Amino acid sequence: MAALSEEVLLVVKRVRQRKQDGTLYLMAERIAWGPEGKDRFTVSHLYADIRQKISPDGKAKIQLQLVLHTGESTNFHFSNESTALRDRDAAKDLLQQLLPKFKKRANKELEEKNRMLQEDPVLFQLYKDLVVSQVISAEEFWANRLSLNNVDHSASNNKQEVGISAAFLADIRPQTDGCNGLRYNLTSDIIESIFRTYPAVKQKYAENVPHNLTEKEFWTRFFQSHYFHRDRISTGLQDIFSECAKQDEKGLRSMVVQGVKNPLVDLLSLEDKTLDEGYGSNSMAPSTSSANKTVKENSNSAIIKRFNHHSAMVLAAGAGKKADAPNDQASETSSTDGNSRDSDFFQPPVKKVKIQEAIEYEDLHMENGKKTVALNLKKSDRYSHGPVPLLPQQYTTSQDIINSVNCIQQEIANYKPCLTQVMSSSTASSAIAALSPGGLLMQAGSQQAINQMVPSDVQGELKHLYTAAGELLRHFWSCFPVNTPFLEEKLTGHLEDMFQMAYNKFHAWQTRQMLRKT
Amino acid sequence: MVMASEDEVSLLVIVVDVNPIWWGQQANREPQFTLSKCLDAVMVMGNSHLVMTRNNKLAIIASHCQESHFLYPFKLWKSGDGHGDDNPSTSGDGKYELLSVANDIMAEEIKILMSRTEVKGNQTDTLLAGSLAKALCCILFIKMLTGQEIKSRILVIKAADDCALQYMNFMNVIFAAQKQSILIDACVLDSDSGLLQQACDITGGLYLMIPQKIALAQYLLWVFLPDSDQRSQLVLPPPVHVDYRAACFCHRNLIEIGYVCSVCLSIFCNFSPICTTCETAFKIPLPQMVKAKKKKLKPST
Numbered sequence A: 001m002a003a004l005s006e007e008v009l010l011v012v013k014r015v016r017q018r019k020q021d022g023t024l025y026l027m028a029e030r031i032a033w034g035p036e037g038k039d040r041f042t043v044s045h046l047y048a049d050i051r052q053k054i055s056p057d058g059k060a061k062i063q064l065q066l067v068l069h070t071g072e073s074t075n076f077h078f079s080n081e082s083t084a085l086r087d088r089d090a091a092k093d094l095l096q097q098l099l100p101k102f103k104k105r106a107n108k109e110l111e112e113k114n115r116m117l118q119e120d121p122v123l124f125q126l127y128k129d130l131v132v133s134q135v136i137s138a139e140e141f142w143a144n145r146l147s148l149n150n151v152d153h154s155a156s157n158n159k160q161e162v163g164i165s166a167a168f169l170a171d172i173r174p175q176t177d178g179c180n181g182l183r184y185n186l187t188s189d190i191i192e193s194i195f196r197t198y199p200a201v202k203q204k205y206a207e208n209v210p211h212n213l214t215e216k217e218f219w220t221r222f223f224q225s226h227y228f229h230r231d232r233i234s235t236g237l238q239d240i241f242s243e244c245a246k247q248d249e250k251g252l253r254s255m256v257v258q259g260v261k262n263p264l265v266d267l268l269s270l271e272d273k274t275l276d277e278g279y280g281s282n283s284m285a286p287s288t289s290s291a292n293k294t295v296k297e298n299s300n301s302a303i304i305k306r307f308n309h310h311s312a313m314v315l316a317a318g319a320g321k322k323a324d325a326p327n328d329q330a331s332e333t334s335s336t337d338g339n340s341r342d343s344d345f346f347q348p349p350v351k352k353v354k355i356q357e358a359i360e361y362e363d364l365h366m367e368n369g370k371k372t373v374a375l376n377l378k379k380s381d382r383y384s385h386g387p388v389p390l391l392p393q394q395y396t397t398s399q400d401i402i403n404s405v406n407c408i409q410q411e412i413a414n415y416k417p418c419l420t421q422v423m424s425s426s427t428a429s430s431a432i433a434a435l436s437p438g439g440l441l442m443q444a445g446s447q448q449a450i451n452q453m454v455p456s457d458v459q460g461e462l463k464h465l466y467t468a469a470g471e472l473l474r475h476f477w478s479c480f481p482v483n484t485p486f487l488e489e490k491l492t493g494h495l496e497d498m499f500q501m502a503y504n505k506f507h508a509w510q511t512r513q514m515l516r517k518t
Numbered sequence B: 001m002v003m004a005s006e007d008e009v010s011l012l013v014i015v016v017d018v019n020p021i022w023w024g025q026q027a028n029r030e031p032q033f034t035l036s037k038c039l040d041a042v043m044v045m046g047n048s049h050l051v052m053t054r055n056n057k058l059a060i061i062a063s064h065c066q067e068s069h070f071l072y073p074f075k076l077w078k079s080g081d082g083h084g085d086d087n088p089s090t091s092g093d094g095k096y097e098l099l100s101v102a103n104d105i106m107a108e109e110i111k112i113l114m115s116r117t118e119v120k121g122n123q124t125d126t127l128l129a130g131s132l133a134k135a136l137c138c139i140l141f142i143k144m145l146t147g148q149e150i151k152s153r154i155l156v157i158k159a160a161d162d163c164a165l166q167y168m169n170f171m172n173v174i175f176a177a178q179k180q181s182i183l184i185d186a187c188v189l190d191s192d193s194g195l196l197q198q199a200c201d202i203t204g205g206l207y208l209m210i211p212q213k214i215a216l217a218q219y220l221l222w223v224f225l226p227d228s229d230q231r232s233q234l235v236l237p238p239p240v241h242v243d244y245r246a247a248c249f250c251h252r253n254l255i256e257i258g259y260v261c262s263v264c265l266s267i268f269c270n271f272s273p274i275c276t277t278c279e280t281a282f283k284i285p286l287p288q289m290v291k292a293k294k295k296k297l298k299p300s301t
Helices: A084-119 A120-133 A137-157 A189-196 A198-208 A215-226 A243-256 A295-319 A340-359 A382-386 A398-413 A425-435 A456-478 A483-516 B020-027 B036-052 B097-115 B128-148 B164-179 B194-203 B213-224
Strands: A008-015 A020-027 A030-035 A041-044 A050-054 A063-068 A071-078 B010-017 B056-063 B068-072 B150-160 B181-187 B205-210 B257-261
Touching: A008 A084, A008 B194, A020 A084, A030 B150, A050 A084, A050 B128, A063 A084, A071 A084, A084 A120, A120 A137, A189 A198, A189 A295, A198 A215, A198 A243, A243 A295, A382 B164, A398 B020, A425 B213, A456 A483, B010 B036, B020 B036, B036 B056, B036 B097, B036 B213, B056 B097, B056 B128, B056 B150, B068 B097, B068 B128, B068 B150, B128 B150, B128 B164, B150 B194, B150 B213, B164 B181, B164 B194, B181 B194, B181 B213, B205 B213
Parallel strands: B010 B056, B010 B150, B150 B181, B181 B205
Antiparallel strands: A008 A020, A008 A071, A020 A030, A030 A041, A050 A063, A063 A071, B056 B068
16 A cells, blocks of 8 residues: 555644545655554545645635546545644645646646647557557557657756856846836846845745735835845844845855865955055954944945855855755755764765865876787697698608618719700700690690791791801800900901891891781 | 890899708609709709809809708808909819809809718708798898899709798798799799799799709709799790698698688688687577688788
């Protein structure tokens, strides 16, 4: 029944429902009522289901009525004589705070659904086909789709809040109205700024409007009050805003007491210290009791106090949603909840952060290298071996080795180069045949023999040229060694000319052949 | 006369595989082509290169199973130039002194190298990767000596089989050569070598496995004597298809399709839920585990 994890916000005893005594429980997400003596709830409604609450005043019975979206209504009768009204009001207030949260959610969901259906005609068609004709229930239909949207919601809720201009009060700029009046232009932005910065004013507004004053009257009073004006001398006038002034004073004092959590900022060194005439130091400690101050000093200090307070409030309002409890001005400058019993525990983190910010530069930190995995080779010698030879290696006995080596050593010991009989002409010509096109070694090339590639007349001419060149060379080589001047003369004069002529002839023949080809 | 640009230095480094065990066995297999004949062919090649242009330079490294030894030039670092030797080795045939000196030095050095061979059972592989590294250093040295950019290439004459242990070093050498624009040519006598195929492919050189060992000199002169500029105008053997398949880490077999760990990039032939190299657990739903990636090893950057 009651989930153990639910938080109970308010318990009201002696509440009757349908003529039965019982207890009313207000929890985080629902309101429930159980009869006395029993453990379980007979009535339980989620806040999301409640459309409105009605608390009729002025009747003999002190009641609270809940109207659900479905049209049902439930009546709770507070029957405790002494505290009935208070109980009822407490319950009412709590509901007042809780319901809007859930209401918005419910509304938002409906709005979202409508929007989706309107934007996507395909979806709309699907909806009509399936849900309207009762094939799928609406819950199932929206189950998959809405989950996506809720994510968007939370994302959009995190968008940045607009800050408050510090000059919002000055921006109001009263204009003269003609006949001795002043005209203040208040936009909703300015009103919002005022409410966010001065929660006290917001509270006053909530209390008085629309019961006691109209909005116009409220704001007129606001501007008329000395609270707003510069010289805020507490005059004790019957002013709804005199309380605000007192609260402000209190808040300011508590802020000063809390101080700033940054150990590097020393506010006290900013105190005004006047030097006496002649630039001597004034050893007298400045006194802060207002009795000693002159009137001028008083008003100066009042203005300065107001400036400081205003700035602090603007900063606090822009700092975020932590200042949720509107009356808790003391928590505005602290970043923790102000659990003073844990102040020692909480203080060091803030201090630490501030000090660390001051002494460290992110850029100068050691870079965290990327984590790499090292290559781990167990058998790296595998890379240095080549393939096993295809043919099996011949095995030689050690006797063979000895014999071979001896044989060779003998042979080479008697070695005398005989270069004139390196090979016979037949072996040479067979080798040449093998190397010529069509030969043994030239199989992969052209299959034609050289005889067939060159026409026979060219072959004949080439043979003649070759023989003539050979004859000239024979003459040339026979001149060596040059022992006689005759040989020398023959070499340098005669043969030189002959060679030149032979070369010219060959060159001419070559050109002719090439021209013939092209 | 039109000649190649006169100032350009072209350096050829010949790396000869003189693995004594393989050549000793070869002497029994094919007596007409022994290490002596091979060295003769190499000398012919070296001489030809030196004779092509005055600016050509030569270096020869013998790749043994115990060391890598410079056959030529030896006295370069001692006396500045190979000429002016006080060795009257002008064998009387009117040979250009540079060539005769070079040949003599080479013969002498190979004799010294072979005489100090010690027989060791566990060192039977040719130190080819080391020789290539020495060749690269030699090229760098000559570059610094001449102070200008030179065209250089390495010719590898390979006899014995590949050694799997040198794989990593080999690949590093290949990439270093590629970065330095040094060609690596390969002339393979016996069996195909996957590593050299990759080397030639990556650096832009020529790979040839010759059918007749006794015609080695002819093959060298025909295919490997022209430098890279001239090769574009010649009809030469076409490039071979290179097997770039990766080897799986578990069995070291060559695979075409495999599984690659996304953390440590190790290759496996079978799927396993935990990579054995880096111990990463994979959250692949097992029934649909056909997430095979065709892995092609492309070492060129």
